[in-house]
Amino acid sequence: MTAQRIDGKAVAAELREKIAGAVAELGERHGLVPGISVVLVGEDPASKIYVGSKNRQTAEAGMVSTQHTLDAATSQAELLDLVHSLNDDPSVHGILVQLPLPDQIDSQAVIQAVNPAKDVDGFHVVNAGRLATGLPALTPCTPLGCVILAKHALGDLSGMEAVIVGRSNIVGKPLAQLLLRENCTVTLAHSRTRDLPAVCRRADLLFAAVGRPEMIRGDWIKPGATVIDVGINRIPTEDGKSRVVGDVAYAEAVETAGAITPVPGGVGPMTIACLMRNTVVAACRIHGVTSPLDS
Numbered sequence: 092m093t094a095q096r097i098d099g100k101a102v103a104a105e106l107r108e109k110i111a112g113a114v115a116e117l118g119e120r121h122g123l124v125p126g127i128s129v130v131l132v133g134e135d136p137a138s139k140i141y142v143g144s145k146n147r148q149t150a151e152a153g154m155v156s157t158q159h160t161l162d163a164a165t166s167q168a169e170l171l172d173l174v175h176s177l178n179d180d181p182s183v184h185g186i187l188v189q190l191p192l193p194d195q196i197d198s199q200a201v202i203q204a205v206n207p208a209k210d211v212d213g214f215h216v217v218n219a220g221r222l223a224t225g226l227p228a229l230t231p232c233t234p235l236g237c238v239i240l241a242k243h244a245l246g247d248l249s250g251m252e253a254v255i256v257g258r259s260n261i262v263g264k265p266l267a268q269l270l271l272r273e274n275c276t277v278t279l280a281h282s283r284t285r286d287l288p289a290v291c292r293r294a295d296l297l298f299a300a301v302g303r304p305e306m307i308r309g310d311w312i313k314p315g316a317t318v319i320d321v322g323i324n325r326i327p328t329e330d331g332k333s334r335v336v337g338d339v340a341y342a343e344a345v346e347t348a349g350a351i352t353p354v355p356g357g358v359g360p361m362t363i364a365c366l367m368r369n370t371v372v373a374a375c376r377i378h379g380v381t382s383p384l385d386s
């Protein structure tokens with residue numbers, strides 16, 4: 092049987108519509124317009140496309156979106172000065188510094204300089220700690236998008252065996268916390284995991300976040316499992332062009348899985364929608380207003 096295709100594009104569009112409604116409501120009731128500032132350092136082509144989409148989609152939802160583009164040679168002190176000025180700007184509720192940053196800059200120093208109340212990426216240690224201890228937190232966008240898609244396909248995730256492949260701070264670790272909050276039994280696998288295919292075969296819910304094209308094969312998947320593919324890998328094709336594939340060998344996996352996200356059109360579109368959600372949540376918390384999106 093062929094797996095159900097989980098349409099991240101459609102789920103993200105629905106979420107963006109809800110967010111636009113919440114933004115309109117906040118404007119009418121409280122005169123509050125959520126604002127996000129996106130900081131791009133250098134000329135990374137993928138980052139430029141990503142930042143452009145963030146600006147367009149946040150503006151479409153009625154938020155204020157400002158972009159700060161800095162030269163690739165920007166020093167750490169200059170970038171920190173900008174972050175501090177955004178921390179102090181009352182019209183800015185969300186700050187996102189696009190990663191990766193150039194080599195002369197210590198990414199952690201920059202991430203930890205963002206006011207945790209405005210940390211819409213959810214990367215600050217305060218938000219990571221709050222998430223891990225069950226306190227209200229700004230939650231990293233890609234893992235949040237993964238959980239929304241899993242719940243869209245399955246409903247309640249309680250009691251399920253979830254296996255995450257990849258232990259990054261951006262995806263794997265926060266995703267493990269979010270899945271614990273959903274009462275899953277969580278395994279966080281990584282490059283040193285022994286017999287990774289066997290570990291993956293235990294999963295009712297399999298999340299692939301390793302950044303290696305089509306590493307997870309069809310026979311690693313338990314029949315009927317739900318597969319969420321976080322990977323976005325560009326690979327060369329025979330005609331000299333390139334195409335984007337995930338971390339899962341989709342053509343194989345679709346024969347075994349019960350449901351699966353495509354690449355592109357799965358997790359990718361959810362990330363920006365969740366960033367917009369976080370900006371609304373941050374704006375409401377900063378202003379002491381109940382968020383129309385919290386429930």
Ligand code: GUN
Nearest residue numbers: 187188189190191212232
């Ligand atoms: N680069 C790739 N993904 C992300 C993300 O989620 N946040 C930031 N700030 N940079 C990224």
